Amino acid sequence: MDLSTTNEKILQLAEKGGATQAEAFAILVKTSSVYIDDDIAKLGTAQTELGFGLKFIIDKKIGYTSSTLTFESIDDFVSRAASMARVSDPNPKFGSLPSPKKVSGNPERFYDKTTAQIDSEYLTEKAMLVVYNASADNVSVPNGTLRASSVDFNVMNTLGVDAGSKSTMVYGYFTAKSEASGSVGEGVQRCWSRNIADIEFDRIGEKLKEQALNVLQAKAFTEKWENIVAVVAPSEGAQLLDALIGSAASGEHVNRKSSPWTDKVGDVVAYEGLTVFDNGLSEEGLLSALVDDEGAPMQKTPLIEKGVLRSYINDSYNATQLDLESTSNGMRRGARELHGSFVSPVSCRTTTLEFSSSSKSVDEIISEIDKGVFVEHFAWPQVEPTTGSFSNEIRNAQLIENGELAGQIKHALLIGNLYESLKGDLRIASNLELQGISDVGNNGSSIIPTIAFPGTELVGQ
């Protein structure tokens, strides 16, 4: 089933059925995965999913429906959307679907043929490479996932938008367990890329082993350290900052008045050394495409420049309310979960956040800190984006005293307010890394270095 031909048919039926405007979205996702279990490749999978979404609009009454068209015809699908719009409540805030804009570039710019056509044996070998390099007498790899996906989507609306893009994505997640003298430790490594050839699987295995063994040395932290600096690794900082900035800079939350950055464009919201862009055309970005999921040409939007809030991110719905143009942040696709992305209409979300870096290494940053903690892994890095408060249990961290690492710790909570820390004297390292985001509501990617956050508290258990 050709995506654009099917979308065209859907829109024709929608107009015939009384839609004043309509938007059709079609997406084909193919994924190949291997799961590691107890040091072996335990499960190999292949998934194919074709899905459609239709926004049916009668004046300001909107219905959105989605289908895999497995058990229903296109006519039934469109009829359902029409019946929904007819009984829907008008949304006075709705203006219009986006008008077409010139889209330039090769739709396969973000597509890697090798990744898309990967076979199960190749994928299995790569995953096992991590296992071999992580394994030791007292280190095993109980869990792992490696998957490669290709995605092809088309979005079309009755105002003339007709655009799409193809891309690829690789995601890996591995844990290692270490044991010695009755103690256990765990290492966790993730990898993300658009091209499988870019991932150094042997290095991931080595790092996994090192982490798991380091955690074995951890001693229970029983003190309370106030007003310290937390040096946070890219994997953890990406989750925290994407959740915070992605929410606070979202036009949706600004319009709902639930963002603390409402009416703050032009104000200082962060340390002067911090600059953050949302870049839907990022060469490395996992959701990079020629257009967003409502067909607006992707762009690079400055969110924070030298600490000053410059812009919000917007899809067409929220941009209209703010009397602005869409920043091409109408998203359905997610870096963690591509399958099922047709089920919901677009929401206003980040694509790839690109953070500024410095020339300083992580070691240099640590050497400048009198008292702090270097966190490589939280149980789950979370921040409450409305208030900025966070309190996360550390799983892999080292104390910092007088500019030096002073021992691995366990059983401690790192507490603080991320909005406050952002405005403090941040220290930003040079080690930019691509990280996928998998928080609820934030599902893009970040290119982010290690960042040191002031004003935090470390509480022992």
Next chain:
Amino acid sequence: MLDNMKKALDSFSNKDVSFADIRLEDRSGTFFLVTNGALRTFNRSSTAGSVARALVGECWGTASSSMPLKGKGYLELLEKAAKRAKACSKYSRREIDLSGTEGIEKTIWQKVKEDPSNVSAEEKIELVMALDKAQKIDEKIVSSNSVYQDSRRIYRLVNTVGAKLEWDESRVRVMTQAVAREGGNLQIDYDIEDGTAGYELARNVNPEELGSEAAKGAIELLSAEKPPSGKLTTVIDGNIAGLIAHEVCGHASEADEVVKGRSFLTGLVGKEIGTELVSMVDDGTLKGPMGSLPFDSEGTPSSRNPIIENGVFKGYLHTLETAVLMGVQPTGNGRAQDYNRRISARMTNTFFDKGDWKDEEIIADTKDGLYIIKGTSGMEDVVGGGVQATALKGYIIKNGEKTQLVRRLSIAGNVLELLKTVDAVGNTLVFNGGNCGKGEEDFIPVSSGGPHMRVELTVGGG
């Protein structure tokens, strides 16, 4: 459809494959979101897909597709799954023999009082609008959000040991979330009613009450203080007790984490891990909570499984494979997010069982401590047995009375230590629904629950 699937399975022949199954899922749902008085989303979905599994040695292969399939299509799916299993099987170290699995033939359609699909969209919109309106109790409420959601999942399953099953699961959820603002201070609160049920669940919701309670809570949090931090005597409500049950004891009881020795609960059957007041259960047969289901994704009937009884650890939650490996019966805990995701050992409705204390008696009996209520999230630590959970709010307890309100806090501790500090358990059990992930993905509907409990925990936040 079942016959087509069965025929394909019967005609499938591969000497390396010792077990295979095909599962067909047909999912539909409705979702309404009203924000600040406007209908922001009206969404109906209809998705379906088939997934075939094949077992070679101890390695599995799966292949799934959303395309409409008939006999030949199912056969191709099985062959693809076998090929994937074969690719992994060069690492296989043993055979998994599932031939002793009972092949059940049964159809179970969930009985609901009122099928949500027979209730008009207009009526559902009216409910969500009423929920939203009820939140506007004060100018400090700057954002109101209200959701109604229903879903029905129909499953069909056949396997090589003779299973031929059809069943469905219907769930309904109603939610409010209010945001209050005073100057630069923003606070949120929420309320949720959910369960495996029909529209009768929504009819029993009082929209004025559900909406206004969330709004009052958000406004109250504007004057909340930062919580104390450190190791404290806490009284946790059933919501927080459920989070601890689920995240720590529940995930670590999933037998796929045990057969490979990753879980800290490995080898603890029969050992005392808590005070005699502590009992914990996973029960997929309960009527009402979100995690209830007639069969798991492998076609095993759900069941009630004691995990801890009077402080003694009793057993694990099994898939077909882990049950064979550990020489026990499968428990109906082999669950998958959907046809695109793997099956693994998962929870259903997981809860600490109730005790004898009245809730207010536990607080009155606590001289100094912290009363922690309303969980917001949690994360498992299967290896170390650590707790990380966050709560929306709490109250300082002084001389047996609730005093100052405190805002958003995290709780932490080691479960094998904290369960030995439980010295009071309430007599009222509550359940809260949610979507549970394993590691960082594979989300399935579950509930967690418990009574009020008094326990030593590390707390921090604000």
